[in-house]
Structure formats: C-alpha cells, structure tokens
Amino acid sequence: MKKDSEVIRPEVVAAAAEVTVATVCRWANEGRLPEYDMNLGRKFRGWKLDTLATHNPRFGKLIEDYLRDQETAQ
Numbered sequence: 001m002k003k004d005s006e007v008i009r010p011e012v013v014a015a016a017a018e019v020t021v022a023t024v025c026r027w028a029n030e031g032r033l034p035e036y037d038m039n040l041g042r043k044f045r046g047w048k049l050d051t052l053a054t055h056n057p058r059f060g061k062l063i064e065d066y067l068r069d070q071e072t073a074q
Helices: 010-017 021-030 049-055 057-073
Strands: 045-048
Touching (some): 010 045, 045 049, 049 057
C-alpha cells in the first residue's frame, strides 16, 4: 500500500473507481471530491489517501484495496 504522504493521482482514482480520468476531474470540479492536496498543474495534482478516506470512507477503502491489489500483482 502507498504511504500516507504519497499523492494519489486522478489516474489512480479513475482506475479504482472504474471511470475515466475526465470523470474524476469533473467530480473534483463539481466538489464531489475534496480539494487537491497538491495541485501544481495538470500533471502534478492529487490527494493524500487519508484526505480521500476522510471525505468518503467507502471511496477511500476502494482506493486502498485497488492499491493493495496493484502491489500484489507486481
């Protein structure tokens, strides 16, 4: 699993939720996701896992499970 300080990029959120990156960006723009913890431009933005989990515990668990599955697949 990723360290809490690592940034979860929109691409990871999209893969975990099985939606497109455009959908994740739209959710962020609509306020359905919290503000980015890091936003240095399009390629360098994202959230900490605990930020997403605090905003929506079920969504945080979904991402955590996805990251764990990716680690074991390697």
